[in-house]
Amino acid sequence: MSLLFGVHGGWAQGAAPPESSGVRAASTDIALTGPDYAVVGVVIAIALGALAFGSVLTREVLAAGQGTVKMREIAQAVQEGASAYLNRQFRTLAVFAVAVFLVLFALPAETLSERIGRSIFFLFGAAFSAVIGYLGMWLSTRANLRVAAASTEDGGREKAMRVAFRTGGVVGMTTIGLGLLGAALVVLVYAGQAPRVLEGFGFGAALLAMFMRVGGGIFTKAADVGADLVGKVEHNIPEDDPRNAATIADNVGDNVGDCAGMAADLFESYAVTLVAALILGTAAFGLQGLLFPLIVPAIGVLTAVIGVYITKARSGESALTAINRSFYISAGISGVLCAIAAVLYLPGSFAGLTGVSDEVRAIDGSPALIALVAVIIGILLAVVILKLTGYFTATEHRPVRDVGESSLTGPATVILTGLSVGFESAVYTALVIGVAVFGAFLLSSTLSVALFAIALAGCGLLTTVGVIVAMDTFGPVSDNAQGIAEMSGEVEGESANILTELDAVGNTTKAITKGIAIATAVLAATALFGSYLDAITAALVGAGQQFLAGDFVVYAPNVLVGVVIGASVVFLFTGLAINAVSRAAGAVVYEVRRQFSANPGIMDGSTRPEYGRVVDICTRDSLRELATPGLLAVLAPIAVGFGLGVGPLAGYLAGAIATGALMAIFLANSGGAWDNSKKLVEDGYHGGKGSDSHEATVIGDTVGDPFKDTAGPAINPLLKVMNLVSVLIAPAVVALSVGDAASPALRIGIAVVATAVIVGAVVLSKRRSTAIAGTSAEQGAVTNGAS
Template sequence: MQQFLTDHGIGTSLVLGLVGLGVAGLLIRTVLASSAGNERMAEIAAAVQEGAKAYLHRQLVTVLIIAAVIFAAIFKLRGWETAMGFVLGAVCSLAAGYIGMMVAVRANVRTAQAASVSPHSALKVAFNGGAVTGLLVVALGLLSVGAFYLMIREFSGNTKVAIDSLVGLALGSSLISVFARLGGGIYTKAADVGADLVGKIEQNLQEDDPRNPATIADNVGDNVGDCAGMAADVFETYAVSLIGAVLVGYLTALNQSMAAVIYPFVICGVSIIGAILGIGFVNVAPISPTKALIGGVVVSGLVSAALLWPVTGMFFPQALEFSGKPVDARSLYICVAIGIALTFAAVGITNHFTSTAHGPVRRLAKACETGHATNIIAGISTGHHATVLPVLCIVGSIWWCHQEAGLYGIAIAVVSMLSLSGIIISLDAFGPITDNAGGIAVMSGLDPDVRKVTDELDAVGNTMKAVTKGYAIASAGLAAMVLFGSYVEELKAILNEDFRFDLMDPRVIIGLFIGGLLPFSFTAYAMDAVGNAAGAVVKEVRRQIAARPGILNGTEVPEYKTCVDIVTKAALRQMILPALLPLIFVIVVAKIPQLGPVALGGVLVGTIVTGLFLGIAMTSSGGAWDNAKKYVEDGNHGGKGSPAHAAAVTGDTVGDPYKDTAGPAVNPMIKVVNILAILIIPILFR
C-alpha cells in the first residue's frame, strides 16, 4: 500500500482537486438558478458587477507590467522552469480571486431576493456563493502545484529541479496576493470610509442610502477587496505552505524519501472531501447562521482528521529519519491534529474578540457612550489583547510539532491547517455577499424586513470575515517559520556547511531590526493610501451634495461613477510602492557584502515576529470596531443617531483600513520576503 501511495499519491490528490472544481461548478449553477429579483435590483447589481470587473481589469494591466519585469529576471537567473512556475502561480492566484468575485457579485442580488422569502434561503444562497471561492482556492492550489511538479519532474527527469521550480510558483502567487490585498483593500476602504464620514455623520443617511454618491463604490469595494483579495491571499498561503512542506520533506528526509514529498499533497486532497461535507452541513443544518457556519468548520475538520489517520499509517508503516531524528506515523498524525486544532483555536479566539455576542465588542460599544476618543482607545487595546492567545497557541504548536517530527512536523501542521481553507474561505466570502445584499435591498426599495434579515446575516458575516483573517494570519506565522527553516536548509545545501545564526553576531541583530521595521513601514504606506483616497471621496461627496441639492430630496441622481473612478485610480497608483517594499528590503540586504545571508536570515525572523503581531492586532481591532458599531445600531447605548453611534462610526472608519487593508496585507508580505530569500540563495550566495 505504501508503494501504491508513493507512486499514485499526487495523481489521486489531483483527482480530488478536480472533484472540488466539479462541486464548485455545481454550486455556481445552483446560485445562478436562484431568482435575481426585480428590474431595479438587476440594474443596481449590474452597476456593481461592471465596477468590480473594470477595476480588476485595470489592476491586471498594472500588475502585468511589474510581473513581466520579474519574470524576465527569474528566467535569466533561475531558468525557464522557475519562471514558468512564477507565471502559473500568478495566473491561478488571479483566477481564484476573479472567478470567485464574479460569482459573488451575482450571488448578492440573489441573496437579497432570497431574504424576502426566508432567512435560511438567504443564508444558503450567500454561503454557496462564498463556497465557490473556497473550493476554487483549494482545488486550484492543489492542481497547480501538483500538476506543475509532475510536469517538470517528467520533463527534466530530476526531482530537485521540479521542487526548485515550485519556489517560482510560490513567488508568483504571493506577489499577486500582495497587490490584490493592497489594491482591493485601498479601494474598498477608501470608498467605505468616505461614504460613512459624509453620509452617516454629516448627512445622517443610513448605510447604503442611494442618495450617497459613494455607495456604489462602497459596494464594488466589498467585492474587489474582500472577495478577490481574500481569495488571492489564502490561495498563496495554501500554495506556499504546500510547497514549503514539499521542500522541507525533500531537504530533511533520509535519502530524500518520496513519501515525505508526496504526503503533503495527500493531506490537501483528502481535506477537500472534508470541505465538501462541511459545505453540505451548512446547507441542511436547521440552526442559527453562526452555529451553522461554525458547525461547517467543525464537520470539515473532524472528517479530515478521521480520514487522515489511516492514510498516515499507510504512508509511513516504518519510522523515517528527518535530519537524523526518527519519526513514525503516530508523530506525524499528531502534527496533523495540531494543525486542525490550531484552526479551531484561531476561529474560536477571533470570534471571541470580534463577535457582538461576547464581552470585548460589548465593552467597546459601551466605550462609545463617553466619546470618540474612548472608543478609539478601547479598540486599540482590544487588538493588543487579541494577540496573546493566538501567539501562545502558535508558539505551543511550533514546540510540540518540533518535538514530534522536527521542522517537517511543523510543515505538516501548516499544511493540515491550510487544508481546511475550502470551508474557511467559504465563510469569508459569505460576508461581502450579505453586505452587498443589504445595500441592494435598500437601494432598490425592498421591504425594511428584508434589510433586517440581511443585516443579521451581515453581522454574522463581519465576524466570519474577522475569523478568517485571524486564521490566515495565524497560518501565515506558522508557514513563515517553515519557510525560514527552508531558507536555512537551502543555505546548508548550497554552502556545504552547517550554517547557524548566532545572536552575538551583529549582522543577525541588524537583520532583526531591519526585518522588524518592514511590517511597520508597509502598513504605514497602506494606511496613508486609504486615508488619502478616502479624503478625496469625502471632498467629492460634499461637492456633489452642495452643487446638486436635489440629491438629498431624491429629485436628482448622484454621479456614482465619479467616486468609483477616484478610488480606482487611487488604489492602482498607491498600491505599487508598499507592494514592492518586501522585494527592495530583501535584495538590498542580500547585496550588501557586509550583511549577506546572515543578516538576511535576521530580516526574515524580524519580519515574521512583528508582522504576526501587527496583523493580528489590526484585524482584531478593526473587526471589533465594525461589530461594535452594528451593536449600537441594533438599539444599544442609544442606537442610531445618538452620540454613541457617531463615536462608533468613527471607530469603524479607523478600523476599516486596519482590518481590510493594512492588517491582512501583512500576511502575504511576510511570505514574499521569505520566498524571495529562498529564490535568490543560488543566485547570490553560491
C-alpha cells in the same frame, strides 16, 4: 534563530548541518515509480473534482431569484465597477509579472530545466491567483443580489444564508482545486526537482495576491471611509443610502477587496504552505515526504464538500453557530482521515523511507506518528483560533459589548477600547500560534524533520481552507446584499432584519478567517526558514565553504540589526497602506461633498448622484498606490541579503515574522471589534441609530476599516513574499560573497540600487498629501458648488 540553528543538532561554528547539507543534491535523485504516479494521479483527480463541484455550486447560486428590476440595476452597476477595476489592475500587473519572470530566469539554478520550470510556474501561480480573485469578484457581485432577493421569499433566512455560504463554497473549492492541481502537476513533471520549481509557483501566487490585497483593500476602504464620513456623520443618512455618491464604490470595494483580494490571499497561503511542505518533505522523508503533503490537502477537498453542504441554520439558531458547527465537523473528519492516511502511507521507522540518506535512515522515531501529530496540531490550531477570534470580534461576547458601551462617552473612548481589544487579542493569538509551532518543532530532535513537522501542521490547517474561504466570502456577499436591499428601498421588515443579522455574522466570519490566514502565514514562513537554510547550505557546499552556525545566532550584532530591520519593514508597510487609504478617502470625501453642494436635488431624491466619478477616483488611487508597498516587499530582502549577508537576512525574516504576526492580528481584531460594536448600536443598544453613541461607533469603524481590510490582511502575503524572495536570492548572495565568483563590489551595488529604489518610492509616496484634506482646487470646487 539561535534556537533553530543550535538546539537541533548542536553544530559547532564551522560545521555543516548534517541533515541539511546535500539535501538539494539528494532530492534530484528521487524518481517516481508506478504506484507513486498513481498517488499523484488520484490527487490530480481530486483537484479536478473540487473544480467540478465548484461549478455545480455555481449553477445552484445563479439559479436563485434575482429580485426586483431596481435591485438588478443596482447590482449591475456594482458588477460593472468591479470588473472595470480588476481588468485595469490585471493590465497593470501583467507588465510587472513579465519583468519578474525574466528576473527569475536570470537567477542561478542547478539545471536549465529547473530555471525554465521555476519561471513558467511563477506565471502559473500568478495566473491561478488572478483567476481565483476574479472568480470571487464575479460570482459575489451576482450572489449578493440573489441573497437580498432570497430574504424576501418563504424561508428567507435559510435560503439567504445558503446562497451566501455556497457562493463562498465555489470560491473555496476553486482555491483548493487550483492550489492542489498546480502543486501536483509540478511533482508529476519534475519529481525530485519539484521543490525548486515550486518556489516559482508559490512566489507567483504570493506576489499577485499581495498586490490584489493591497489594491483591493485601498479601493474598498477609501470608498467605505469616504461614504461614512460624509453620509453618516455629516448628513446623518443610512450607510447604503442611494443619495450618497460613494455607495456604489463602497459595494464595488467589498468585492474587489474582500472577495477578490481575500480569495487570492487564501489561495497563496494554500500554495505557499504546500510549497514549504514539499521542499522540506524531500529532505526529511524523501519520496514519501514529497507525496504526503499532497495527500493531506486532498483529504481537505473531501471534507470541504461535506462542510459546505451541511451548513444550515436550525430554527431559532444563530447563523454563526451553524457555520461554526460545520467547521468543527469538517475539521474533525479531516483529523480522522489524515491520521488514517499517515498510518497507511508512511512507514513506522525512518529506515523504511525511500530516497533518503543513511543519516536520515538512522534517525530514531516514527515518520507516521510525527506526521499524524503534526497534522492534528494544525487542525487544532484552526479550531482554537476560530474560537479565540470569535470571542474578540462577535457581538455576543464581552469585548465587542465593552467597545459598544464605551460609545456612551464619545468616539475617543470607542477608539481606545478598540485598540486595547486588538492589542490583547494579538497576545493570546500569537501565543497559540507559538505553541503550535513549538509543539510541531519538538516532534523530532533533527532539524530537517522538525521543520517538516511545522510545514505539515500548516498542511493540517489547509484541510479546513475550503470551509474557511466559504466563511470569508460569506461576509462581503451578505454585506453587499444588505447594501442592495437598502439602496433599492424595497426590502423591509423581517427581510431587512435577516440581512442585518447575516451582515453582522459576516463581520465575525471575516475576522475569523483573517486570524486563520495569519496563522497559516506564520507556519508557512517559519517552514520556509528550512528551505532558506537548505538554499544557503547547498550554495556554500557548491562554493567549497562550510556552514557557519555562529553567523546566525541572534546575539550577533549583524543578525540583530537584521531583526530590527525586518520588524521596521512591517511597520513601514502598514503605515504606507493606511496612508494610502487616507489619501484616497480624502479624495472621496471631497467628491461626495462636492456633489451634495453642487446638486441640492440629491438630498430630496430628484437628482441621481454621479456614482461613476467616485468609482474612478478609487480605481485610480488604489492602482497608483500599489507600487510602493510592492517594491518594499520585494526589494527589502534583496537590500538586506546582498548588503549585510545571509545571517542578517535570516534575522530580517525572523523580525518580520514576529512583528508581522502581532501587527496583523492587532489590526484585524481591533477593526472587527469596532465594526461589530457599530452593528450592536444599530441593533438598538446605547441609543440606536442616529444617536451620539452611533456616531461615535461610526468613527471607530472608520478608523478600523483600513486596519482590518487593508493593512492587516496584506501583511500575510507580505511575509511569504519576503521569505520566498530570500529563498530565491540565497544562492546568488552566497555566490557573490564567497568562492571564485565572489564579487563584493557587485553585491554591494545590488544592495545600493535596491535601497535607492525603495527610498525613491517612499519619498514619492510621501510627497502626496497624507491628510484627509483636498487640494486647493478641490476645496475651491466645493466652495463654488455651495455658492
